[in-house]
Amino acid sequence: MKYVIGTGIEVTDYRRTQEALEDLNQRIILLHETAHRLEEMTKEEDVYQLTVHAAEEILGFPLCTLDIYEEDKLVPKAMANGVPPGASQPVPLSEETLATKTYLTGKAYVLGRPDDDPSARPTRSEFRSVISAPIGKFGVFQVASEKENAFSEQDVRLIELLLGHTMQAISRIRLQNELREQARRDPLTGVYNRRYFNEVVEQELIRSRRYEHPIGFLMIDVDNFKQINDRFGHQMGDRVLQEVANLLVAQVRESDIVVRYGGDEFLVMLIETDGRADVVKARIQEAVKERNETGESFPFPITLSIGTAHWDPEKRESIEQVLARADKWMYASKGAHRGTG
Template sequence: MSEGGRILVVDDDPGTSETLRDVLELEGHIVRTADCGRAGLETLAASPVEAAIVDLKLPDVSGLDLLEAIKATSAETEVIFITGHASVASAVQAINGAAFGYLAKPFDVRQLVATLDKALEKQRLARALRESEERYRLVTEHITDAVFFLDMERRLVFGNSRGAELTGYRVEELLGTPIVSLLTPEGAREAQARLDAVRAGQEVAPSFETQLVRKGGGLVWVEANLTSVTKDGKVIGCLGAARDITERKLGEQALREANQALTGLVADLEQRNREMALLSEMGELLQGCHTSEEAYSVVRNFGQRLFPSGSGVVAVLNASTTLVEMVVDWGEPPPAEAVFAPDQCWALRRGRAHVVDAPESALLCKHLGSPPAAGYLCLPLVGQGAAMGILHLRDEPNGGSPAGRPDRRREARRRLATGMAEHVAPALGNLRLQEMLRNQVVRDPVTGLFNRRYMTESLEREVHRARRGGTPLGIVMLDVDQFKPFNDRFGHEAGDRLLRTLGEFLRTRTRGQDIACRYGGDEFTLILPGASLDVTRRRAEELGREFKRLRILEPTPEPVTLSMGVATFPGHGSTWEEVLREADAALYRAKHAGRDQVASGP
C-alpha cells in the first residue's frame, strides 16, 4: 500500500460513493465526495486533492467537461474515470483528455486501488523530479564558474547564468550554439583539438586558458576544464567549466608593460600604475554603457578620481554642431561656460590640444567661466573621425613649476588627460552613433512606433517563444478607414497628425509586453504575446471603440474609425508569415463588410 493521499470522488450514485470512501479510507486515504460536477469543483477549490475518481456521466456536466475544469484548476491532479456505460470511444476520449485511467462498472476494487496507487506514485515521482531539478538548478546557478554541457556535435545543450554573463548572451541564445563559435580562432582550434581528445578518451591537461568572444566583440579570458560524459560505456558529450580570469590576465599584461617602461622613480611608477588601472577600469565601464547618460556618470566619477585636486569639464557638440554643451563637470567652481560656440575654444579651432601654462601671457579660450588662476588644458575629443567636443582640465593654483620649466608632474598630468580623452571620445562617439542608428533602424519617423523591420524580427522572436512555451500569440492588423479621403480633404499635414495621434494612442493603450508597429501607409500591426483569439478580438474591439471617441481635428464632423483583422498563433498558422496573412485577410474582410469593425481569421 502506498502513502495515503487526498482523494475526491464525484459520482451521483450514493452507494458507489460510500463504497469508494470506505475502501479508500481503509487504504489510508483522505476521501471527499461530491454528487455532481459543480459540487466537485467547489470541493476542489476549497481543498486541493492529489487524485479524483469521476463518473463519466454526471447529472449536470459530462465527466470529460469536469476533467477539463479540474485540469484547468489543478493540472497536477490525476483523474480516474469510472462508468457503467463503457465503450472504446469513451475510454479513448477520456485518456486523450489527460485522464490517468478508465474503469468500467462493475469494477474490481483491487484494480481501482492499484490504479489509484499508480496515479499517486506517478505524481510523487513527478514532484520528486521537479524538486531534484530545482536543486540542481540552484546548485549550478550559485556556482561562481560557468558550467556547460556539450553534445557530440560540440553544441551547447546546457549552461548556467554565469556562462551568459561571461559571453553577454542570454542562456536561451547560447543553447544550440557550437562552442567554437564563441572563441577566438586560436582558441577555437585549441578547443577543437581538446574536444576530439576528450571524446576519444585520451589524456589531456586538466585545464587550459583561452579567450571567449563576447556578444558585441569584446574578449574575456577564461580558464576552462573539459571532461567526457559516458552512458552505458559510450561517450555522449562533454561537461565543462570556465572561470573568468580576465582581471588576472589584464593584471599580468599591465605588470609586463610596467616592467618594460620602468625608467623613472618608483613613486612616479606607482602613481602611473594607479592611474592606468583607473583608466583601464573606466574604459571597461564605458564599453559596458548603453546610454550617453551612463557614460557621463562614469566619466564624472573617474574624472574626480584621476584629477582630484583640480577641476574639469567634458563638453560635446550638439546634434546641429552649432553649440558645445557641458555634459560632465567636477571640481569647484565649474571651469567653463555651460554652453558656448565651437569657435570659442582654441582646441576645437585647431583640432589639437591647447595648453596654457601661464595664463597671464597666453592666448586664452573665450569659453572659460572665470579668469584662470593657473594653467589649463583643452583637448579635442575625436570620435568617428570628427571632433565631437572637448576635455577641459584646469590646474590647481600653485600646482606647477615656474613658467618655461614644465615639470614631470605636469607632463604626467597631460599624458593622463590624453589617455582619458582617448577612452572617452570613442565611447561617447560610439554611443551617440548607436543611439542614432537604433532609432533609425527600428522606429518609424512619423508615428514613433516600431517599423516593419522591427515587426518582422519581433514576430519571429515571439512565435519562437510562444512555440517553446506552449502559449498563444495574438496579431492585429488595422488601418484607418477612409484615410485617403481624410488626407485629400484636410491635407497631408492633417494626415500625418492623424497617424501620429494613432501611434501615440497605440503606445498608451497597449500593455508593456505588447508591440505596436507601423506596417506601412495607414496600416499598423499589434503583436500581443499570450493573447488567445477571444482576448485578441476583445482588445481590438476596445481599441476601436476608444479611438473612435478621439477628435483628430477640432472641429471634425465625424469620428475617425478603424478596421481590424485578428489572428493567432498557432490557431491560424504554424509560422508568423501565415498568421500575419490571415490577420491581413481578416482586415480586408472587415473593410469590405462596412469598416469600423473587427474580423477574425477563419
C-alpha cells in the same frame, strides 16, 4: 657624521620619489588599458561597473559610487564592494547635496572634512573626506574615506582621467542606441517600422515556443484614408496617421509592439497573450469612439477596420499565414461594419 645622515635622507627621499613616480606611471598604464576596454563596451551597465572596479582596484578607493541622472534624480548604478548596503540612495536634483551640486555646476569638489561644506551631508557619519566629480551631463562619481584630508590633487586628476573615458563611453553607447532606435522607427508616427517587425518577430516566435505562449496580432486599416488625402490634403492625412498611432500605443502594454505596416495600415503584436486580441480590439474601437466624441476636432470621424489572429506555438503555421488571416478578417470587418468594427 652629519654628511652621512644627510646623504641617507636624500637617498631615501629619492627612492620614495622614484617609487611614487613608478606607482603613478603604472596606474596611468592600467587606466589606459581600462580606457580601451571602455571603448569596446556596448552596454552602459558594463561601463558603470568597470569604472567603479578601476577606481577600486587601480586607484585604490574602496569606497566609491557612480550615480546616473534619470528623471530629475541621481540614481545609484554601481558601487565598490566596500560601500555599506543602503549607503547610496536616489537623490532628487531639488535636494541640496554635494552630489546634486556637483551635477548642476559641472565642477569637481574635494572635501577634507565634513564641515568644509554644509551641503556635503555624508550618507554615513564615518565618512570624513569626499571627492565628488561630474561625469559630464550623465551623472556623478563620488569617493569617500573614513580619514580626514585623505585625498590629494593627484587623486582628483586620476579620477577625472578615468571619468573622461567613462563619459566618452556613455556618450558613444547612447548615440549608437539612438541611431539604432531611429532606424527602427517610422519617422512620421514614431511607432516601429516594418523592417524592425521583420527582425523582432522571429525572436518572439522562439520565445513563444519556449514558454508556450501564443502571440496575438491585430491588422488595422484607417478607413477612407485615400478620400481623406484627396479631399483634405496630405498634411491632414499625416495628422490622422499620427493620431491613430498615438491611440494604438495608449491602448496596449509597453511590451507589445505597434508597427506602421505600410501606408495607412498598422500592425499590433501582442506578446505572450491568450485570446486577448479581441479584447484589445474592442478597447481600441471604444477609444476611437470616445476620441471622435471628445478629442481634437477633425472635419470627419476617424474609423478603423481591425482583423485579429493568433499564432499558436503548438500549430504548424507560418507567421505569413497568421498575418494573412488577420488581413482577411480586417477586410471582412471593413465590408461588414463599414469601418466600425
